[in-house]
Amino acid sequence: MTSARKLDLKVYAGLILFGIITPILFPNYTSQVAVMWLMVLMAVTWDMTGGQMGYNSLGNVIFFGLGMYASAVVQISMFADVAKYTASFGAMYVEFTEVQYFTGLSLGIVVGGIVATLFALLIGPFMLGLRGPYFAIGTLGLAVAVAELIAGWGYVGAGSGISMPVYPGVAGESTFVWYILLGVTALLAHLFVRWLYSTQFGLAMNAIRDDEDKAEAMGIRTTRYKVLTWAASAFFLGMGGAIFGNMSGFIEPLEVAFPTATFGIFMVAMALLGGKGTLWGPVLGAILFHIVKEATWTYLLGWQWVALGAIIIINIVYFQQGILGWAQDKWPAAFGLTVDRGPEDQPTGDTRPEAAE
Amino acid sequence: MNSSQPQIEVKSVSKSYGGVVANKDISIRVPHGRITGLIGPNGSGKTTLFNSIVGYHPIDSGSITFEGQEISTLRVPDIARLGMLRTFQQTRIYKKMNCVQNMIISVSHRDEGFSGIFKQAKDRETEQQAEELLNFVGLYQKRNLISGDLSFGQQKLLEFAMALMNKPKVLLLDEPTAGINPTLINGLIDRLKRANEEFGITLFVIEHNMRVIMNLAEEISCLSHGELLATGSPDELQNDQRVIDAYLGAH
The missing domain is CATH 3.40.50.300 (P-loop containing nucleotide triphosphate hydrolases)
Incomplete structure (x- = not known):
């Protein structure tokens, strides 16, 4: 087993242990930490296109919001008429039995992921033809447009939103359910990207990031990789949105489902802070960012946006490679960037002396 | 023919x-x-x-x-x-990846099936081939370095080796x-x-x-x-x- 693999396993073990202990020791912080897992999920999925593939999306909240809405529609439509339900602005109370509720929820989460994925597959070939800042602006515009379209669509409650089905169990218990679901989804997403980055697919993503024209000149099917990567990140983000919608209890297009100015920017800032294009950077960035965010909201109220803005500015101006990127520059050998010395490193059977000049 | x-x-x-x-x-x-x-x-x-x-x-x-x-x-x-491949007058390599990764992703995509793209990058046979070709152009000892840190001449040699990797x-x-x-x-x-x-x-x-x-x-x-x-x-x-x-x- 390589040392990198051992380290990965230790970090996973540590995070899982932290995830189990926190709600037991500090039950009051459960929902904050649940949101932290959501932030991890967002940073990790954003980094798939932004960090590993060089496509900086400012509109990934589209997938978050679509997953949320798709899940809501599925959950409600199984036992009530969606149009009537949304038209009553929450006044229509539907009593869900536990079985009904959890069937709807599970199906809703999966459908949320699938709808987000389908949307990415649909718009990917067009959007991913844009490069650099054009892609960033294009995705931002798309996110705003999708939010506006949903805000004008009466079937899903338009701008008034949807009151989500009420959790049927004991009061307070639901927080732990959202905590577990978000934590597990974040973990699954990270295990997925860890596997993906170790494959030929992962190298192709990096090649596209470093020089897309060269990748094409070498015969790599760039569009296929770009669209599939975005679709995979959409799948996990869609599921995250579905869970978060239920956790919020009430969803509406601008602040909850498509928050381009908060979550939409946070996911970029978190990946940059930890080190974009690295396996653990987005996780580290998300955890630190969330801690700072919660601390400033508690102790610096009134100045919290200034503090967050300052962090982002310092990060981008002085510290672009992020924490792990900086560590890699400082201790390259620890990341396997070494020069071999001496003839014993030559592959066996090589007898060409001129080859080593 | x-x-x-x-x-x-x-x-x-x-x-x-x-x-x-x-x-x-x-x-x-x-x-x-x-x-x-x-x-x-x-x-x-x-x-x-x-x-x-x-x-x-x-x-x-x-x-x-x-x-x-x-x-x-x-x-x-x-x-x-x-x-049919070309190399560039202004050398083009994948600058943030190390030399071996540059080589591995340069394999031929001619007969690549859909499942093939999910195969592990660190496949021993491909890696060995990459190392042999890096040795061929004299870059074997620098194989684990980030390619963007190599000198211009070395980058040019790497680009040539990448082209050979594609067969x-x-x-x-x-x-x-x-x-x-x-x-x-x-x-x-x-x-x-x-x-x-x-x-x-x-x-x-x-x-x-x-x-x-x-x-x-x-x-x-x-x-x-x-x-x-x-x-x-x-x-x-x-x-x-x-x-x-x-x-x-x-x-």
């Missing part, structure tokens, strides 16, 4: 950028398994011709065939997957020795010849260094002001008054 048929046949190709005629009615045949050269003063249209062949831009008129197949309407990655049938090299330290040039000529002989790769080379191209190529074409001036053996070209005039500016 008919052996008298050239591997690449460029027939009366013209290409203009607005009012500038970069290539005018050019015909060149690149035979199988040989080394063919392309020379000409700066701005004579050599790189434009390369770009036309590998599909960077559409041509205005004429035809380009690769092993008998018309390729002038195909796109860059499609042509690359047919087995192309034809390699179009745009000034392979430009910017390379003179003592390394001999080693590079040797490797180009060996790639041609041992791996059976047809080479089509743009080169400004006359010593290099005269040593390397069996047949050379010379362009000037977008037109084909002469085609012949190195000896014939060296004694061709039109070629000498083009280089010395006797127009």
